[in-house]
Amino acid sequence: MGFILVFWIAALSADGQNVVLIRGGTVLTVTRGTLPNTDILIRDGKIAQIGPNLTAPPGAQVIDARGKFVMPGIIDAHSHMAIDNVNEATNPVTAEVRIRDVVNPYEVNIYRALAGGVTTIHSMHGSANVIGGQPVTMKLRYGEPVERMILQDAPRTIKFALGENPTRVHGRASQGQFGGGRENVTPATRMGVEQVMRKAFEMARRYMAEWEVYERARQAWERSRRRGPEPIAPRKDERLETLAAILRGEVIVHCHSYRADEILMVLRVFRDFGIKRLVFQHVLEGYKVAKELAEFGAMASTFSDWWAYKFEVYYATPYNAAIMHQYGVNVSLNSDSDELVRRLYHEAAKAVRYGGVPEDAALAMITLNPAKQIGLDHRIGSIEVGKDADLAIFSAHPLSVYAVCEMTLVDGVVRFDRSKDPDDMRLAIDPDESLEDAYVQFNPADYDRCMLGAEAHEGAWMGGVDLYELVEEMMAHKEDRP
């Protein structure tokens, strides 16, 4: 990975012990409306007080926010940032794999996201598998080791995927499309996706039952003072353990989805297995079944601009968020991109433009609503006393295109300050990197980051020669790594 160059401003070392006063900003609380000319006092990383004319205790760091707008740190419910592997594209069910094992906390994109007011991301597996694996929730404490980036006490989540991606990677590849050369693997269709899911849950149920039988036998054996043969435990299976945790309601399911039919399918399957904690990701046809989503209590994380890059997104509309919101669905706007994540506040503005979502509700779509979707709304997502001091300070109202994020605080620590922004914010330098190297970014829309790492196995064509080569190159790059 090369040597690591760490440089940081002194303020960061005070992490956790600091007192900060943000003075005189227009505070967009999200839950309690807009408070003009209001101070926020932060103590030990938490919001201690909100109100006019607060007194700064001696030694407090004072941030002048007069004429500026303070909003809760932005939360991205769908990210692939700071992770070294995206897809374990070897089986339609890989519930056991964990993103937390492959986090790279020194990726410069984390700093770039901070510069867009983002403080928390939910970094996920890709969408190659029906049941892909376990994402990780991170606070963007850029410059800190991986254990400090990961929110250790965040609720567990898992990524599911429906539609074209899992059918293409598994069933259709085995049918000789997209490179072929694999064993026959279901799913090749949306029918198959349902049955893969049902089988997985049914096996988890049986697994749980086996363990229950064992536990009971074990208890009986203990009670009988260990007479007779000791009961033998069933085999531990990480995959089934994870699926069982879903059935027990301990894991929030985040399900990559596009079409209305497959969304309804998941609702049926989850009803049958009594699973309630469900967030649909992408959910571009959520507008067609917003009523059913609301009835189930499923949440939705979507975008306004992504459409037409593949067939299952051809019937998207930027009014999707507004329609789902109107039916009472909890809606968030996510990035799924290291580029888009830097301007999620613009995505909130688009929810106002497309469908007239009220401004506070639109801001909630990038703060409180994603916090609910990752199970952390008691700590983050709004400006309230007692919550984490994750804040972004903008030069103008963040729903304006002219607004620039000037400062971002995570747990009361300034992690981005535009006035002190150096030219190079990398923490990890690749020793082989030439100073002459430049690469020109693909339009993020041109590829499906969800599918990185999956396509190379299948040789699938993702919308252009360049993209195909990009994925190949990326895989080669990965293999070069120790």
Next chain:
Amino acid sequence: MRRLLCVGVVLGFSAGAWGQGIPPSRTGTFALTNARIVTVSGGVIERGTLLIQNGKIAAVGPNVTIPQGAEVLDCSGLSIYPGLINSYTQVGLIEIGQIPETRDESEVGAYNPHMLALTAINPASTHIPVTRVAGVTTVISAPTGGLLSGQATLINLHGYTPEQMAVRPSVGVVMNFPSVGRRSLFQQQSEEERRRQYEQQLRQLNELWQKAVAYNRAWEAYERNRSGEPPLWDQRLEALRPVVRGELPFLINVNAERDILAAIRWVRERKIKAIFAGVAEGWRVADSLAQSGIPCIVGPVLALPTRPYDRYDRAYANAAALAKAGVKIAIGTFDYYNARNLAHHAGMAAAFGLPKEEALKAITLYPAQIWGVADRMGSLEVGKDATLIVTDGDPLELRTQVRYLFINGWLVPLVSRHTQLWEEYRRRAF
């Protein structure tokens, strides 16, 4: 390795069936009254009338006599701007990215100066109304791939045939300038390999250019006196004749610093017309670009920096740096399905240093000048095409709505499949 997808169902879209729910445009004499008129070229009229007759702007001003029979649209509280021009897209050439059958932007081979984008523009593409309702009335649609991709076209997003849409059927031959830079973060070729490839491509390009010059000379000689045998006809070289003669520019995609400098030299040595596109690292060489006098289509603005060690906002601030140095700039989105976000790109450039007026000009007047159509569009002046938008605010702002849209005097309904889906599903019958 690229396989065909089975998508017979998709093929229906070209028949325009999905456009059936969109009411037809209508034309006539329109008086847009009580409007704030942002002429772009001649200041702002705080409260005035704009008269549209015979597809043209017939009058603009605070005191305009409204002819009898004119349809009056009261624009109180609204503003009129020229239609927005997106200077680099693939609108109409690509329908669904991952379905090859719906892509017509890239032909086989490295040298295709004879390919005409206008030929493959699908007037019934869903992308056209989607882009249009956001206020983008006019786009450059450019082919991609190889070293010479083909000829880009300037079209209005309105019409039943490519001919009706075309403002200038061809505005230049697209060139992807050979690059020493990496094409992606993950490209693993060594610097030496890349350098070798670059030199080879440049050699081929130079050879082709020499041939084109010789070909043009031979034909000009023949055309002067029509004696003897005509020179051998060549489809590719024929397509390059207008470029050799300086009648048509090369539209050169170039992004990395060294490539931009090399491209400036390449153009200067040959004394040809050129327009640069992309120019992601233009800010590094802004003065050289300004000196060259080559106009630049900047974009996408909404992008990551080209190098990991660059300041986070380099892509946002690039347009401002170029404009400040004196480069003539226009902005493009460089995509097909988010071409409607043109004003968003311009707004972001404004947030990061480009004066708001310049940002507006970069999507109206400047592209009109760069593409040679400033006599017809780009500002609100008498005699220009009535291609304009009426908005409820600053068109660069994300929340601003377009209220009326005219293309060549046609009042075009603000309906797209996106708005139709909204209308249908915002309240389901059951």
